[in-house]
Amino acid sequence: MAEPAIFFEEVNQRQGEFHRRAFMMGGVAGLGVLGLAGRLAYLQLLETARFEKLAVSNQFNFKLVPPPRGLILDRNGVVLASNRPNFRLLVARDKGVDPQATLHTLAEFVPLDDSRQARLLRDISNAPKRSPVQVMEDMSWEQFSAINLRIPELPGVTADMGEVRVYPHGGAFAHVIGYVAKVNKEDLAPVGPNADPILLNPGFRIGRQGVEKAFDLQLRGKPGAHKVEVDANGREVREDTQGDIPAVPGQEIQLTLDADIQNRAMEVFGDESGAAVVMDCRSGDILCMFSGPSFDANRFVRGLSGAEYRQLANYERKPLFNKALTATYPPGSTFKTMVALAALEAGYDPKTVHVCNKAWAWGGRVWHCDEHHGAQDLHTAIATSCDIYFYQCALFVGPDKIADMARRFGLGDLFDIGIPGQKKGLVPDTAYKKRVFKKDPKWHPGETPSFGIGQGYTHLNPLQLCVMAARLANGEKALHPRLVKSIGGKELPVGSAFGDLPVDKAHIQFVRDAMKAVTTIGTAKATADMGLGDIKMAGKTGTAQGFNYNGGRGVHGTAGPWHLRDHAWFVAYAPYDDPRYAISVLIEHGGFGGAAAAPRAREIMRTTLLKDPEIRARVEKPMPMPQIPDDPSDSDRIPEPPTVIAPGPTGGLA
CATH class of the missing domain: 3.40.710.10 (DD-peptidase/beta-lactamase superfamily)
Structure with missing residues (x-):
């Protein structure tokens, strides 16, 4: 039996083909590695700032803050409409939050009767997810502190301090100045100033009558924002006050009234x-x-009950009528x-x-x-x-x-x-x-x-x-x-x-x-x-x-x-x-x-x-001095010297 013969030309040919394929595969792999390295270099070196912003945006959110509404003054600078601090209680609908149970718990600390809880429950259900609904305002310090102590046990609940409109003179200027009230669906618009997201903030108010309504845009100002750190679910973890954007107060309006x-x-x-x-x-x-x-315009800012409004509207002397x-x-x-x-x-x-x-x-x-x-x-x-x-x-x-x-x-x-x-x-x-x-x-x-x-x-x-x-x-x-x-x-x-x-x-x-x-x-x-x-x-x-x-x-x-x-x-x-x-x-x-x-x-x-x-x-001008008639016989007389009285035995006057 004959042994196989090895032909060196054949081996050399096969080795050459292998080497060519290896070089081609290596070149393709090298190009891939080079492209990947270039892409990594581009992302790491040139796109650093962009991805840092994206990372920060995932880590931080900005909460819109209503601006201080502009003051309304009389001709002498007396304040007719201003703002004051306001302790508010807010509830937001979120995953794992039972609004009904939450309201029932809050009723132990603030006055929330059954009818009000039912109305608030509807408002929370209709609000966007994580959009807070105002449950109560003008809380006392005791109520505010009691709820803040229990915030970790109350998911979706926030107690903070905002501002509320106040009218120091009560009803004297109510028809002229008007009042502010909560934003309703009819106030919102797809475009224009009433498309601003700040209108959805529970603390925001819009002018309803008088000067407040006529100059609402000038009085609004520009909203600011609080920078907060959030977790993967979008829940607030902590505040970053250094990143806050300050709000711009509304313009001041001075009236000619006194x-x-x-x-x-x-x-x-x-x-x-x-x-x-x-x-x-x-x-x-x-x-x-x-x-x-x-x-009292202050009553309208907080919101009237149906019975209170009917009482005003049905009174024969028409207090709501200018x-x-x-x-x-x-x-x-x-x-x-x-x-x-x-x-x-x-x-x-x-x-x-x-x-x-x-x-x-x-x-x-x-x-x-x-x-x-x-x-x-x-x-x-x-x-x-x-x-x-x-x-x-x-x-x-x-x-x-x-x-x-x-x-x-x-x-x-x-x-x-x-x-x-x-x-x-x-x-x-x-x-x-x-x-x-x-x-x-x-x-x-x-x-x-x-x-x-x-x-x-x-x-x-x-x-x-x-x-x-x-x-x-x-x-x-x-x-x-x-x-x-x-x-x-x-x-x-x-x-x-x-x-x-x-x-x-x-x-x-x-x-x-x-x-x-x-x-x-x-x-x-x-x-x-x-x-x-x-x-x-x-x-x-x-x-x-x-x-x-x-x-x-x-x-x-x-x-x-x-x-x-x-x-x-x-x-x-x-x-x-x-x-x-x-x-x-x-x-x-x-x-x-x-x-x-x-x-x-x-x-x-x-x-x-x-x-x-x-x-x-002109009213306070001094009265003229009374006229004393002159005595002609006394005009050139020299007054007589005073009479000296001799002291008595005790040295006093006799």
């Missing part, structure tokens, strides 16, 4: 229903805008100032005399007046508020000229004072009748006498009547009211920058002189004296029917049910020799203006004047 005058208005109104507005006759600044009865802006009423005899001006501008002779016998027959009916005034000219008719005179004066002028004059003085107008809620009211004319009453578009002559005494279709609000009084007092400028003085330190234009008043100055002076007579010899002579020496007030009373007397429903004066009585008005300015401040006061269903509205206007105006340094100096 806290002392506003509080005095609330005092003099008591339980009465109505409104008072005070304006500076030179600048248009609103110093007081009170609506009564009012409510009567200074939103309510409109017939202006009554205060409107006679506009009728008189329109008559003078139309060429009416102010010496024209009409005789008032308390009744006047015209147009197939009898028109009445409160008093038997006798013969009256225009001046005395304003002072005594004679209806019969102004029935006939209005017929001379006509509705369109009266309406035009009233609009020149701001009646039936809307003013940009920064807050919502104004009602325009109505100053009617023939165009209004034609536009609204399609079946009877003609203005009938019998509608003019009622228009002439501020009744009929005419409805106005207290702000408009204060603007009217301020323009009468100024006599030159078409003043606009200003409520917001500055936002974030930037001052807004004053109300005197809106042009001149297109009325003859002599005619305005005539009406002003007649308004002076109202408080000296007229319908307010017994109630308008402020007791400030020679500083007097000029004004005009008004009594406006709420209902027609003919149907037996309306009540004249203060007799009968409150809701059927007349409304009482008084508009005025002071001092009448150097006008500085104007006022309008409405007492809803108060009866006669001179008896109900004028005394309250007197007290509010007195406070206003005494706050003015120049007026106060």
